[in-house]
Amino acid sequence: MCGRYATTRSEADLSLLFDATSVTEALGPSWNVAPTDPVPLVRMSQRHGGRVVDAARWGLLPPWADDPRAGARMINARAETVATSRAFAPxxxxxRCLVPADGWFEWVRDGRLKQAFYMTPRDASVLAFAGIWTMWREQTLTCSVLTTAAxxxxxxxxxxxxxxxxxxxxPEWLAGGGDPGALLQxxxxxxxxxIEVRPVRPDVGNVRNNGPHLLTAAEPVAPAEVTLF
Structure with a gap:
């Protein structure tokens, strides 16, 4: 799953990168986005006649959800089942939306130790995660990031x-409809x-930690056991 990521570009920068109009207040950069955090996304807007940069709560809440805390369990939608899932298919x-990111984090466990890795483009270009969104109770925009087999x-x-x-x-992703097989390639x-795979310090494991130091390369905690790339 993707449970932590970094997104640090401003709304103005995202507007240029995605040829979109910003319709949200500045969120500020985050080097350690966690479930239920507010995050930027790019979606189509009939009202604005094209793409917009908006803000959503990370963790999709279907209209029938009773408790907003349920979104913490719905930060990701599996590509294999997203087209048929009751919660995600509509x-x-x-x-559909794009979720801008600089990179994402995962962990490799070695016994009692966990090594954090940061995956990011080698050329520092923006990543666009495939996402989906919905409006919960007509007032809260929420989203999920699609995941696929690594x-x-x-x-x-x-x-x-x-x-x-x-x-x-x-363009095809944002348009809606289309062939799921082609869309989910x-x-x-x-x-x-x-994509670079970079070992980083364990600080990112604490959601209270934030800042560019979380992305700095570090010696792995168990160099004899953890594979480097």
Whole structure:
């Protein structure tokens, strides 16, 4: 799963990168986004006639959810079942979005030790996670990030990864409808090679920690046991 990530670009920068209009107040950068945090997303808006940068609570809340705390369990939607899931299918069909990110975190356990890794583009370009959104009780915008089976070297860190969409796939994803098989294609081997897997300090494991130091490369806690890339 993807349970922590970094998103540090301003709404103005995201507007330029995604050719969108910002319709939200500035959230500020976060190097340690956690479930239920407010996060930026890019979605289509009929009112504004195109793409908008908006803010949503991370953890999708279906209209029938009674308790907002349920969103903490719905931060991710599996690509394999998103088109048929009662909770996610309506949003997958009609309310898809892009979730901008700098990179994401996963952990490898070695006995009692856990090594944190940060996955990020080698060229520091923006990532666009495939996302879905919905409005809960007509007042709270919420979202989930789609995940897929990890491939290549990324699978040695975790068996799941965010579904990442290259720029040329953004229009089709945001349009709604379409063939699920084509929409949910994973990255190509060449695109996967462009992602660095970086060992980082364990500080990111505490949601109270935030700041660019969390992304700094660090010696792994168990170098004899943890695979580096």
């Amino acid at each position: 949003s997958f069909e009609r309310r 491939l290549g070297g990324l699978a040695e860190v975790h068996d799941r990864m965010p579904l990442i969409l290259p720029r040329e796939r953004w 994973p990255l190509t081997p060449a695109e996967l090679e462009a």
